[in-house]
Every structure is written in structure tokens, then in C-alpha cells.
Amino acid sequence: MSSITDLIRKEIENLSTDATRTNVGTIATLADGVARVEGLSKVMYNEMVEFPNNVLGIALNLEEDSVGCVLLGETSLLKEGDEARTTGKLLSVPVGKGLLGRVVDAVGRPIDEKGPIDSDITYPVERIAPGIIPRKSVTQPLQTGIMAVDSMIPIGRGQRELIIGDRSTGKTTIAIDTIINQAKINKKGIESGDADFRPVYCIYVAVGQKNSNVARTIKVFEETGAMEYVTIVSAPAADNPANQYLAPYAGCAMGEWFMENGMDALIVYDDLSKHAVAYRQISLILKRPSGREAYPGDVFYLHSRLLERSARLNEDNGNGSLTALPIIETQMGDVSGYIPTNVISITDGQIFLETDLFNKGIRPAVSVGLSVSRVGSAAQIKAYKKVAGKVKLELAQFRELAAFSQFESDLDAATKARLDRGARIVELFKQNAFNPVAVEIQTSVMWAVQNNFFDSIEVSNIASSVDSLKEYLLTQGTEVCEEIYKTGKLEKETEEKLRSALEDWKRTQS
Amino acid sequence: MLKDSKSLKIAKGLVELSLNEEGRVEPEKINQILTELKNEPTRRSLPILRKFLTLIKQQINTYEGSLEKFDSNADSSSNLISDNISQARGKKINLVIKENKSLIAGFRMRIGDDVYEDSIASRIARLKKSLT
Numbered sequence: 001m002s003s004i005t006d007l008i009r010k011e012i013e014n015l016s017t018d019a020t021r022t023n024v025g026t027i028a029t030l031a032d033g034v035a036r037v038e039g040l041s042k043v044m045y046n047e048m049v050e051f052p053n054n055v056l057g058i059a060l061n062l063e064e065d066s067v068g069c070v071l072l073g074e075t076s077l078l079k080e081g082d083e084a085r086t087t088g089k090l091l092s093v094p095v096g097k098g099l100l101g102r103v104v105d106a107v108g109r110p111i112d113e114k115g116p117i118d119s120d121i122t123y124p125v126e127r128i129a130p131g132i133i134p135r136k137s138v139t140q141p142l143q144t145g146i147m148a149v150d151s152m153i154p155i156g157r158g159q160r161e162l163i164i165g166d167r168s169t170g171k172t173t174i175a176i177d178t179i180i181n182q183a184k185i186n187k188k189g190i191e192s193g194d195a196d197f198r199p200v201y202c203i204y205v206a207v208g209q210k211n212s213n214v215a216r217t218i219k220v221f222e223e224t225g226a227m228e229y230v231t232i233v234s235a236p237a238a239d240n241p242a243n244q245y246l247a248p249y250a251g252c253a254m255g256e257w258f259m260e261n262g263m264d265a266l267i268v269y270d271d272l273s274k275h276a277v278a279y280r281q282i283s284l285i286l287k288r289p290s291g292r293e294a295y296p297g298d299v300f301y302l303h304s305r306l307l308e309r310s311a312r313l314n315e316d317n318g319n320g321s322l323t324a325l326p327i328i329e330t331q332m333g334d335v336s337g338y339i340p341t342n343v344i345s346i347t348d349g350q351i352f353l354e355t356d357l358f359n360k361g362i363r364p365a366v367s368v369g370l371s372v373s374r375v376g377s378a379a380q381i382k383a384y385k386k387v388a389g390k391v392k393l394e395l396a397q398f399r400e401l402a403a404f405s406q407f408e409s410d411l412d413a414a415t416k417a418r419l420d421r422g423a424r425i426v427e428l429f430k431q432n433a434f435n436p437v438a439v440e441i442q443t444s445v446m447w448a449v450q451n452n453f454f455d456s457i458e459v460s461n462i463a464s465s466v467d468s469l470k471e472y473l474l475t476q477g478t479e480v481c482e483e484i485y486k487t488g489k490l491e492k493e494t495e496e497k498l499r500s501a502l503e504d505w506k507r508t509q510s
Numbered sequence: 511m512l513k514d515s516k517s518l519k520i521a522k523g524l525v526e527l528s529l530n531e532e533g534r535v536e537p538e539k540i541n542q543i544l545t546e547l548k549n550e551p552t553r554r555s556l557p558i559l560r561k562f563l564t565l566i567k568q569q570i571n572t573y574e575g576s577l578e579k580f581d582s583n584a585d586s587s588s589n590l591i592s593d594n595i596s597q598a599r600g601k602k603i604n605l606v607i608k609e610n611k612s613l614i615a616g617f618r619m620r621i622g623d624d625v626y627e628d629s630i631a632s633r634i635a636r637l638k639k640s641l642t
């Protein structure tokens with residue numbers, strides 16, 4: 001009892017006795033989650049504005065005689081004529097490790113019924129991205145666990161790699177797989193007790209998705225044991241556009257905390273097309289002039305200022321990183337739309353997924369020709385680079401040759417060999433959802449292909465052979481895999497060990 | 511809705527015409543302007559009048575405010591507040607004194623969009639907020 005009275009007494013002592021000065025205004029119009037407020041002459045751009053009944057808004061449009069505020073929360077509690085007041089604060093969200101394993105809304109409030117968030121630090125959702133000086137180029141790999149990506153489109157920590165494709169081509173699945181793989185690597189690394197191990201913490205931002213989809217994603221994380229390293233920020237389709245607009249920035253602030261405290265984090269924005277649509281909706285209600293595809297003129301800035309906040313910091317600044325995997329949904333494979341071209345130009349590369357490939361059963365449906373990682377190859381581990389260096393070219397040549405060879409009956413031996421190898425690599429890259437593969441296993445399997453271990457196997461049997469090889473490496477071949485994992489290299493000695501392990505496996509096959 | 515910049519320009523001109531030397535709104539002059547507008551109505555009359563109204567309100571707000579107190583009769587502090595704010599703003603501010611029993615004690619002053627408040631009611635509100 002006394003502790004409560006003490007608490008109240010302390011609060012009373014803390015209250016300043018000075019007169020407070022606030023800037024106020026009144027709601028002139030109220031529609032679609034946006035309030036036009038008359039007055040508020042001293043409000044700042046992006047400042048939080050307080051309305052009655054604990055409703056908050058953000059000042060987005062500063063005009064001569066009125067201010068446009070997007071409202072967060074229950075807008076039905078407000079009416080025209082209500083008073084609005086400035087707070088002098090920018091919108092902030094809780095950050096820190098207390099958010100791991102939690103599901104929160106766009107302003108960081110828990111929505112998973114696991115009690116309050118254990119965090120006493122907040123970061124503003126809008127921040128200036130790190131400049132050039134504190135940054136460093138990408139050097140450490142971020143393993144997605146997806147063979148097609150890790151071998152041909154390697155991603156480094158601090159990179160921004162776009163995942164782009166039509167609806168239902170496996171975009172979300174690639175992002176989820178990557179997160180599951182981080183959790184796997186984190187667990188292994190932390191168990192090994194290696195002091196230099198750097199876990200990757202993950203943030204998944206769901207914008208404008210169906211609630212059922214978000215629920216399914218959460219379930220996957222829980223079932224795979226990844227949830228303890230993941231924070232989910234959810235602004236589903238039913239949420240008002242203001243929350244959908246804010247969610248990516250809120251998630252980014254949570255990721256920045258890891259980066260600025262010398263840790264590594266990964267953030268997925270699923271997806272920025274819906275984010276742009278929410279922003280367009282807000283802008284139209286605010287009566288901003290609209291341009292191409294009815295988007296407002298600053299829609300480029302909407303995404304550039306978000307993605308620029310992902311970075312790799314140098315040693316003087318703690319060595320942390322924030323890797324971003326933004327997702328864009330295209331219409332009928334058209335990458336020349338306004339939003340896709342914008343985001344392509346901001347990111348360091350893209351993983352392009354094709355409906356055709358997906359329907360042919362080539363999943364993940366990564367298009368080799370159109371996908372690229374502009375910085376990640378510097379971060380690929382040496383062993384993998386050695387075996388996968390030429391794969392992208394081989395596969396691209398295969399696609400070309402395959403198209404021509406349809407008309408050709410007798411092919412020369414070299415062409416035939418290329419076609420055979422290509423067909424096997426295509427099979428090799430097929431991978432089920434939610435089934436990421438460790439990089440040392442990937443390296444070994446790729447080495448096996450490059451050293452003709454699969455040449456005698458029928459193309460239609462490749463998938464099952466690869467599965468059996470992976471299984472073999474996980475059980476019997478652990479020693480050599482462990483060596484690749486620890487050193488990241490593939491020296492002559494290791495190569496010999498790998499060859500003998502593969503020969504053992506090959507004998508079990510016939 | 512396009513921004514009607516022409517009406518705004520005209521309205522601003524009209525505000526200039528309605529002020530006296532001290533920068534205060536002169537009712538006489540406003541009457542004149544309104545009669546003029548009525549005699550020669552144009553397509554723009556309505557938007558001009560709307561803008562005119564907001565601008566005049568803004569103008570009045572720069573030198574007139576309200577001071578709410580629990581008891582409107584206790585006058586010495588009101589003069590003090592009025593003098594202080596006039597000095598701070600660099601021009602004479604008229605304060606209209608109103609009674610507001612819900613403040614319990616203290617004052618609440620409003621000049622334009624700015625609200626200065628130090629009352630028991632506001633402290634209780636702050637306390638309530640910090641405890642939730």
C-alpha cells in the first residue's frame with residue numbers, strides 16, 4: 001500500500017510547476033482516418049498530435065491555414081470541433097531485445113496477448129539514415145539457406161536485396177526461409193560457444209496482408225522454433241492506412257537498435273507495393289497533387305528514406321548491420337511499373353521470381369537472367385565462391401541452349417554436356433518451402449555436381465539423389481562439413497576428404 | 511480541389527485594408543469592404559469571404575486572447591499576466607477574462623493557437639496520464 005502512495009508522491013514531485021505551453025487547433029473535417037485541423041500553427045512535420053480519448057495523430061501536411069493529420073487508433077471516438085494539441089514529440093516505438101518473440105502493431109503495442117513489452121528504450125520511427133562516413137562495404141554473408149540464392153545471388157549483411165515477382169510466386173516463402181535459416185544458424189552458433197559468433201535478429205513487417213496470412217507466418221515461425229529471434233510488426237489490410245504507412249518505419253527503428261548496438265539484424269518488408277498504396281490513399285485524402293499512377297510526387301522518397309536506413313557500420317561505429325529484404329509484387333511480370341522501378345533503383349539487387357517457372361515446378365522460381373546481387377559476392381564464403389562461381393553463367397547458357405536445341409536433333413558433345421549439366425543444376429536448385437539448407441551442405445552438394453558425381457544419375461532422379469546426399473552429409477559426412485563451416489574454405493585437403501565422403505555415398509546409391 | 515491562390519491574394523489585400531495604424535482590425539473598414547463585395551458580387555465572392563474570415567480571425571488572435579480563471583473577480587494577477595505576455599510578444603495583448611470553475615485553481619490563457627496553462631486541473635490530468 002505504502003509503495004503506491006510513494007509512487008504517487010514521487011510523480012507529484014516530478015511534475016513541473018511551470019505553466020505548460022501547448023499549441024492547439026480544432027478538427028475542421030474528419031474523413032477516412034485523416035483529420036484536417038485548423039490552428040496548430042507551430043506543429044512540426046511528423047510530430048505527434050494529441051486528440052481527445054487518447055487518440056494520436058501525425059502531422060503530415062502543413063498548410064497555411066490548416067494541418068492534415070493521419071490518425072492512429074479509434075477514429076470513431078473523434079468528432080469535428082474536437083481540440084487537437086501538439087506534443088513536441090516525434091512518434092516513437094519501443095526497441096530492444098524485449099521485442100524478440102513478440103507480435104506488435106505499427107506503433108509497437110503488443111497484439112499477441114503475451115503481456116506488456118519488456119523494454120524501456122524507444123526510438124523515433126523516422127530517423128536520418130547513416131551517412132557515408134560510418135558505413136563500410138558489405139563483407140559478411142547473410143545465408144538465406146536457399147541454394148539458388150546463396151550460390152548465384154549471394155547476400156551480404158547490410159545489403160538491400162529486393163524480392164520481386166507476381167502474386168503467389170513464392171516471395172514471402174523466400175523471406176520466411178531466410179528468417180528460419182537465421183534462427184538455425186543462431187542456435188548452432190550460440191551452442192558452439194564461439195565468442196566471435198554474431199547472431200542475426202529478424203524483424204518481419206507485414207503490410208496490408210490478410211490476417212490469416214500473418215497468422216500462418218507466425219505459425220511457421222513457431223513450429224520451426226524461429227520465433228525467439230523474430231519480431232513481427234503487423235499492419236494488416238483491415239488496419240487503417242496510417243498504420244500501414246507507419247509499420248515499415250516502426251520495424252526499421254527496431255532493427256536500427258540492433259545495428260547501432262553492434263549487432264546484426266535482418267528486416268523483411270512484406271510488401272512495399274501495399275505500403276505505397278496505403279501512402280497513395282493517405283495522400284489522396286490529404287488532397288496532395290498526384291502524378292504517375294496517381295501516386296504523390298514524393299513516393300520515391302517514401303521508400304528511399306526507408307531503405308537507406310539499412311547499412312553496414314564500420315568498426316568505429318560498433319560494426320553492426322541491418323540487412324533489408326523488401327518485397328514488391330508486380331502485375332503480370334511487369335517490372336517497369338512506377339513502384340517496381342523506383343525500388344529496383346534504390347536496392348543493391350533483386351531476386352526476380354517468375355510465374356512460368358513456378359508453374360513448371362521449378363521452385364523457388366528464381367529467374368537467373370533477371371536476378372542479381374550487386375554487392376553480395378564480396379561476402380560469399382570462399383569455399384562456396386570456389387564451387388559456385390560459374391554456376392550462374394552455366395545456367396544462363398543452359399537456358400539459351402535449351403531454347404535452341406529444341407529444333408536440333410544431333411548436337412555436338414560439348415553442347416550436350418552443357419545441356420546435361422544445366423538440367424542437373426536446375427533440378428539441384430529445386431527446394432521445398434520452409435526447408436533451408438546450411439551453407440556447408442550447399443557447398444558440398446554443389447562441389448559434387450561440379451565434379452561429375454551426378455552425371456550418371458537420370459535427371460528425373462536428381463531431386464531424390466540430392467535429398468539422399470544431404471541426408472548422408474548430415475549424418476555421416478559431418479566431419480568434412482564441419483571443416484567447411486569452421487574455416488569457410490575448401491583447401492586441397494578438405495577437398496580430398498569431401499571426395500572420399502562422396503564416393504562412400506555414391507556406393508550406397510547403386 | 512485546386513488551391514485557389516487568387517482568392518487568397520485578394521483576401522490578403524482586403525485584410526490589409528481593414529487594419530488601422532496599430533495593426534488592429536477596424537470594424538468600420540470591414541463594414542465598408544462587405545458592402546463593396548455585396549454590391550459587386552463575383553464568382554469568387556464566396557471563397558474570398560471564407561479566406562477573409564480566417565485571415566481576420568488570425569489577425570485578431572495576434573493581439574487578443576482569453577484568460578480563464580476559477581474566479582473572474584480576483585484581478586491583480588490578471589493584470590500581471592497580461593503585462594507579462596504583452597512584454598513577451600512585444601505588443602499590447604488584450605485578455606478577455608472568463609470564469610472556468612473546472613480549473614479548480616490557477617489559470618489557462620489562450621492567444622491564437624497557443625495555450626498557456628497552469629491549473630490544478632491540468633496537473634491532475636498530467637498525473638493521471640503518468641500513472642497509466
Ligand SMILES: Nc1ncnc2c1ncn2[C@@H]1O[C@H](COP(=O)(O)OP(=O)(O)O)[C@@H](O)[C@H]1O
Pocket residue numbers: 165166167168169170171172173174363364431432433
Ligand atoms: N519452394 C517452394 N516449394 C513448394 N511450394 C512453394 C515454394 N515456395 C512457395 N510455395 C507455395 O506457393 C504458395 C505461394 O507462396 P507465397 O510465398 O505466399 O507467394 P507470394 O508471397 O509471392 O504471394 C504458397 O502456398 C507456398 O507454400
Ligand SMILES: [Mg+2]
Pocket residue numbers: 171172173270
Ligand atoms: Mg506474399
